[in-house]
Amino acid sequence: MKYKRIDHKKWKYELEEDFYYEFKSERFNQFFDVEYILMRNNSITIKKGYAWDGLTSWPDTKRNLRAALVHDALLQAQDLLLVHKDLTNDIHRVFRDMLPNRAEAWILYLGIRAFYPIRQWRKRVFK
Numbered sequence: 001m002k003y004k005r006i007d008h009k010k011w012k013y014e015l016e017e018d019f020y021y022e023f024k025s026e027r028f029n030q031f032f033d034v035e036y037i038l039m040r041n042n043s044i045t046i047k048k049g050y051a052w053d054g055l056t057s058w059p060d061t062k063r064n065l066r067a068a069l070v071h072d073a074l075l076q077a078q079d080l081l082l083v084h085k086d087l088t089n090d091i092h093r094v095f096r097d098m099l100p101n102r103a104e105a106w107i108l109y110l111g112i113r114a115f116y117p118i119r120q121w122r123k124r125v126f127k
Contacts (some may be wrong), residue, residue, distance in 0.1 A: 019046045
């Protein structure tokens with residue numbers, strides 16, 4: 001995966017080439033094509049130029065930035081109503097399963113499961 005660090009108040013990284021990932025679960029077998037995200041045939045392509053913020057409250061590494069990229073893109077698609085709200089926990093599991101270090105994967109997964117609902121509540125209340 002090729003990306004660069006950017007100086008932006010919201011985003012830290014920008015893709016320099018398309019990134020492709022094939023899901024293990026059939027639950028993501030849908031189609032849409034928006035500016036930076038293409039989903040089809042149980043896969044996602046995140047297009048060159050997509051920007052994301054890496055991990056929250058955890059050091060970014062080359063190993064975990066791929067998982068953060070796919071997780072952020074899926075949640076953004078969900079915010080745009082392109083991915084069903086019922087898939088939130090599946091999205092978190094994709095993130096967990098993409099991390100190579102199992103201990104780190106479970107720590108981050110449990111943190112996301114605990115704090116993601118608070119983030120969603122804050123987004124609604126403090127628009």
